[in-house]
Amino acid sequence: MMSYTLKLESPLIKAIRLGELLGLDNLYLKNEGLNPTGSQKDRVSLYHVNRAAGEGFDTITTGTCGNYGSSLAYFARLKGLKPVIFVPRSYSNRRITEMVSKGAQVILVEGSYEDAVMTSSKTAREYGWYDANPGSKNWEEGLSSFKGIAYEIVNRLGKAPDNVIVPVGNGSTLTGVYLGFRELLEKGITEKLPRIIATTTSHGNPIAVAYKKGLNSVPALKRVRETRFNEPLVSMIAFDGDSALQAIRESGGFVVEVPDYKMVRYSMLAKVSEGVCVLPASASTLEALNYIGECSRGEVTVAVLTGRCI
Ligand SMILES: Cc1ncc(COP(=O)(O)O)c(C=O)c1O
Incomplete structure (x- = not known):
């Protein structure tokens, strides 16, 4: 790369x-x-993608309603990472098409934005992905x-x-x-x-x-x-x-x-x-x-x- x-x-x-x-x-x-x-959101996405790549992760995730997910997907792909984006089902909008077109795997979550964030963080822990969610380990620094x-x-x-x-x-x-x-x-x-x-x-x-x-x-x-x-x-x-x-x-x-x-x-x-x-x-x-x-x-x-x- x-x-x-x-x-x-x-x-x-x-x-x-x-x-x-x-x-x-x-x-x-x-x-x-x-x-x-x-x-x-490009600013914070770039921070987390750089950090994830630097620490050797191959997948990065967040819960989002749109702008952040699309941004994270874009920068993740630039760095060769796989973006997995959790979106509340009720939010389905043009940003989802955008995320998919940028190479993201989009997972629809029942519930609110906060539910999407919690589910993404939990999945990151289970699968060893980089967690780019609000409230995650590196969030404050980001x-x-x-x-x-x-x-x-x-x-x-x-x-x-x-x-x-x-x-x-x-x-x-x-x-x-x-x-x-x-x-x-x-x-x-x-x-x-x-x-x-x-x-x-x-x-x-x-x-x-x-x-x-x-x-x-x-x-x-x-x-x-x-x-x-x-x-x-x-x-x-x-x-x-x-x-x-x-x-x-x-x-x-x-x-x-x-x-x-x-x-x-x-x-x-x-x-x-x-x-x-x-x-x-x-x-x-x-x-x-x-x-x-x-x-x-x-x-x-x-x-x-x-x-x-x-
Ligand atoms: C267009 C726009 N304005 C404002 C905000 C609010 O930013 P924050 O959540 O950092 O307060 C966002 C968040 O995504 C946004 O997309």
């Missing part, structure tokens, strides 16, 4: 027209949708892969922004982005931490519930309402919820819950004004701009967008 080092870097664009429409002079969009498989988002933003801007808005499901991306900004501050490369602001669905996300109730740890939810638009953000268990909640609080950020119709509107606005085509779930970050405050016009704000639209 050919040896190579793959490096990911997504564009940061100054959104002049969108900023004008939303009343901001310094709005930037970090478009993770332009990663090879269309989402920020979150470091999202630090790259912070480093790339600072490289481009030459300083830390005032606000960074991240769409949140499990809280993994937000946690890693925060760790990146904290590391940059500790190394003396930047002079401050940006406010880390989370957006998520108003139909059920445990991080939003914990934030609203002022809790110190993120509870599991019993009921959520999942739709075709909010699917990446809705969850009963947020696997990196506690660390995400801590990141939001430590940085002086907050959480905004967004209904589907607003996500769809913002994704259309991003497309029409900037030609950026991303999933409505991630365009939820633009709703947070309304909550940043009166004096934010000149502040530097970065909205993380992801999930390529179809």
Whole structure:
């Protein structure tokens, strides 16, 4: 097999027209949708695939609802690993066809996303596969892969922004982005931490519930309402919820819950004004701009967008 080092870097664009429409002079969009498989999950997939290959595994597995599975399948195949992806039966969508076309074995699981994750982890233990699931042995270390988002933003801007808005499901991306900004501050490369602001669905996300109730740890939810638009953000268990909640609080950020119709509107606005085509779930970050405050016009704000639209 050919040896190579793959490096990911997504564009940061100054959104002049969108900023004008939303009343901001310094709005930037970090478009993770332009990663090879269309989402920020490529960063963490690449970490786990490299690690699995380095440790001599021949098979890698995760439970997923779509973006992560498709991404893991793509990078696994590049490295010559076999991807086995567990997906809840009720989630059958175009991402499954994509996973199969990338060479994944897809196993449909009765139950929720969380059931798919548990089943994948259990099967990994039984068969000696590399476990790339949230909560697995190497998961926490893998979150470091999202630090790259912070480093790339600072490289481009030459300083830390005032606000960074991240769409949140499990809280993994937000946690890693925060760790990146904290590391940059500790190394003396930047002079401050940006406010880390989370957006998520108003139909059920445990991080939003914990934030609203002022809790110190993120509870599991019993009921959520999942739709075709909010699917990446809705969850009963947020696997990196506690660390995400801590990141939001430590940085002086907050959480905004967004209904589907607003996500769809913002994704259309991003497309029409900037030609950026991303999933409505991630365009939820633009709703947070309304909550940043009166004096934010000149502040530097970065909205993380992801999930390529179809
Ligand atoms: C498009 C999109 N936005 C946001 C998220 C949420 O990311 P996280 O689960 O890391 O919080 C995901 C997760 O897959 C996603 O696919």
